[in-house]
Amino acid sequence: MMTYVRVCSLADLAPGSVVSREIDGTPVAVVRCEDGTVHAVRDVCSHQEYPLSDGEVVGCTIECTWHGSEFDVRTGEALNLPATEPVPVYPVQVRDGDIYVSLSPTNGVVAS
Numbered sequence: 001m002m003t004y005v006r007v008c009s010l011a012d013l014a015p016g017s018v019v020s021r022e023i024d025g026t027p028v029a030v031v032r033c034e035d036g037t038v039h040a041v042r043d044v045c046s047h048q049e050y051p052l053s054d055g056e057v058v059g060c061t062i063e064c065t066w067h068g069s070e071f072d073v074r075t076g077e078a079l080n081l082p083a084t085e086p087v088p089v090y091p092v093q094v095r096d097g098d099i100y101v102s103l104s105p106t107n108g109v110v111a112s
């Protein structure tokens, strides 16, 4: 059974914003896309390990501010160079107005 950890309330994460949390030692970027959906990825760029949560959310992507790679937070896919590898995507639940994240990646990508 997957364990979900409460991150914050949905009301505290406006559409188009991101919050960073450490869950059991794993840095997680929790992203609220501009369409209002919530997604979570490992908060470490797959290029040179910069925190993705420093970046800007556009649509349902987040841009790494170091070298400009964008990641689709729904799939973890790197959309442009220099990053070529996806980042782990974590399952999210929204319950009673709160956001919960589990650390079991849904896209088969495990942090190295």
Ligand code: FES
Pocket (backbone or CB within 6 Å): 045, 046, 047, 048, 049, 050, 064, 065, 066, 067, 068, 069, 082, 083
């Ligand atoms: S560290 Fe993210 S693009 Fe280089």
